[in-house]
Amino acid sequence: MTAALRVAHPRPYAPDAEITIRGLRKTFAGSPVYEGFDLDVPKGAVVSVFGPNGCGKSTLINMVSGLMPHDGGQILFSGKTIAQTRLAYVFQNYREALFPWLRAIENIRYPLRLMGLPKHEQDRRIERLLATMEVRFDLSRYPYELSGGQQQTVSIMRALVVEPEVLFLDEPFSALDYEMTLAMRDRLQRVFMETGVTMMLVSHDLEEAIYMADRILLLTRRPTRIAAYLDFSAPRPRSAETLTDPAFVALKREALEIFQREVRA
Ligand SMILES: Nc1ncnc2c1ncn2[C@@H]1O[C@H](COP(=O)(O)OP(=O)(O)OP(=O)(O)O)[C@@H](O)[C@H]1O
Ligand SMILES: [Mg+2]
Structure with missing residues (x-):
């Protein structure tokens, strides 16, 4: 409340915004990462979310998702507080993200148990998710019995099963091989098309960042500003053809030019 009163920001609230960030401030050891940062x-x-190493991509989604406190400013979810919003988060390091003592299916069920849903409702949600994700491996296995891609599929399912309004993903494919990455991107895209969940996806791969996105947030070096917030409106489902589409190629070139300019600056 105090922060809300303190920050007199000229930027109006966009009515179609799921997340509204105004005057965000974050400092590590006296050195600012974010200062008066606004985003819809x-x-x-x-x-x-794309930007140079260490510019604050993870810090941004960690603050927005409530995993990390911010030092000032506002983060609002459709005008609601974070506590009134259903959020889910997929971590980069899937090896540490799953509970090793629970079978894959019980990892996925875990948040539903926490929510106190009855067993039949838990099963219904899991069934529906399985159909969307086209899971072809045995979910009664333990995490250590699964490949990296399978484990990351389980962590994404555990995030999605709560039917979040907003899903945060921090470089979710960075530990997967190329084939698995392509498959996971498309699964995630299918989920997105079916549920319309709002997603913030950190990626260190510019091609992936554009391929997946409606908007590409290009960040500068610290103290971090928005270098550009580009639109990419290619129809979905996107596919390998998207990557050679002239609109994609032109946008990638533009984003790369901005990135290089910002990194050199
Ligand atoms: N807990 C912390 N204490 C001190 N400094 C931190 C802390 N967390 C992050 N930083 C610093 O803040 C900056 C932003 O870190 P962050 O991890 O958000 O960057 P990033 O863009 O996600 O980087 P990467 O591309 O390497 O994942 C970095 O300079 C980092 O060293
Ligand atoms: Mg990071």
Whole structure:
């Protein structure tokens, strides 16, 4: 409340925003990462976050998702507080993200148990998710019995099963091989098309950032500003053809130019 009163920001509130960030401030050891940072994440959009190493991509989604406190400013979810919003988070390091003592299916069920849903409702949600994700491996296995891609599929399912309004993903494919990455991108895209969940996706791969996104947030070096917030409106489902589409190629070139300019600056 105090922060809300203190920050007199000229930027109006966008009515279609799922996440509204105003005057965000974050300092590590006296050195600012974010200072007066404003951003709107449109409802039902996939926003990719791209920028140089250490510019604050993880810090941004960690603050927005409530995993990390911020030092000032406001973060609002469709005008609601974070506590009134259903959020889910997929960590980069899937090896540490799953509970090793629970079978894959019980990992997925875990948040539903926490929510106190009856067993039949838990099963219904899991069934529905399985159909979307086209899971072909045995979910009665333990995490250590699964490949990296299978484990990351389980952690993504555990995030999705709560039917979040907003899903945060921090470089979710970075530990997967290329084939698995392509498959996971497409699964995630299918989920997005079916549920319309708002996503903030950190990616260190510019091609992926654009391929997945409706909006691409290009960040500068610290103290971090928005270098550009680009639109990519290619129809979904996107596929390998998207990557050679002239609109994609042109946007990638533009984003790369901005990135290089910002990194050199
Ligand atoms: N807990 C912390 N204490 C001190 N400094 C931190 C802390 N967390 C992050 N930083 C610093 O803040 C900056 C942003 O870190 P962050 O992890 O958000 O960057 P990133 O863009 O996600 O980087 P990467 O591309 O390497 O994942 C970095 O300079 C980092 O060293
Ligand atoms: Mg990071």
